[in-house]
Amino acid sequence: MKLIISNKHDVVIGKKLPSLILSNAVKHDGVTMKSIINSGDYRILNNTYRIIPWKKGESYYHEILERSSQQLEAMLSYHSKVHVIRYDLHVSKYTEANEDLSKFMRALNQRLKRKYGHVRLGYVWCREQNLSNKQHYHLALMINGNLFKSSHTISAIVDELWTRLGHPVTYKPDNHIYKIQRGDEVVARAAFERMAYMAKVRTKGKRKGPVNDYSTSRLKAKWLLH
Template identity: 40%
Template sequence: MTYITKDKALTINGKTWWVNSQKSGLFKPMLVSMIYQLDVMLTHHSKVHVLRFDLRLYKYTDDNKIIEVFLRRLKKWLKRKYELKRVGYAWARELETAKNQHYHFALFLNGHKINYPQELIKKILAIASQIDTSAFIPDNCYYNIKRGDYESIQAAIWRLSYLAKARGKGYKAKQTKNYGTSKLLPQTSLKV
């Protein structure tokens, strides 16, 4: 059973965050998974670059295979270009008034290696066009957050909470997921 919350704040791992639960509410398990992956990145890196974008499909699909292809290509490029050891991410599938689903994305990257997304955005747009989708980059699409800086992390989490909104979810084949996240594990001793 899916748990939808309309709470304006959530406590996760002992920290309380303001979330954007207006109107349809938020899928709490989805949001907790997303915030957990961001938290994990902050155990590995004292600075994390968060980039928000969307992928729009030209035709409906019953599965999320396009996301697997997109992520595989993007992660390969990121690891080669920036020598990243890990790529954190979260995505959410939605279908509202359009006939085709779209995906909201957030990337969590080592902020010591990338802090401005201009080249990354070009690559996202290129990969999207190669796999017959289009990418949309919203205004104010990125955050540079620092471990221990509640305000910078809070701003990113407020934005991430939009991905977990209940509206537009569930219109999919039974076996298809509404969202996905990276599976990064926390660093046991904090590194810079």
């Protein structure tokens, strides 16, 4: 996947404008009715990032891309430094529901609140299953870089809470930490590219019943609250 920064869709912060300009027609997956796209433009603060597939025929879920860009934008509206950290969470056995992941996210929020007081936490997770007989999860955490100077602290908490549920230690892929300074479009682009990969269609859908294959935090950008 490639991302191209385009200035043709620059917006003034504070104005609520459409965050997406689709380059191709929208399709739906017929099950969850999420929108499937091949390319599109997503806004984060004053920059627009164009999704271009790195692989011919690759497609993405618009809702995951849009929510990811919105949550990163919201975090950057509050904090001048935001760290995006990617984890892969593998499970010890297949489950139809995402109960353990829900428990993990609740425990993570509670631990951070108890240890640091009010902590604004952005996140995106996606459930995937390809050739394996078990699902796995991709998780991107967005944290206040002024509060967490190093990723080691939060990574230790993530590992502790996930293994406590009986699962393997989380996998940290190469280049899984992005330290964004507000206004640094180069690092923001790299972080969003990493998050956008989680929105690919081809490894989702292997589940039974109405089970979510993604979820995000629900942060609102600072200017939307006034």
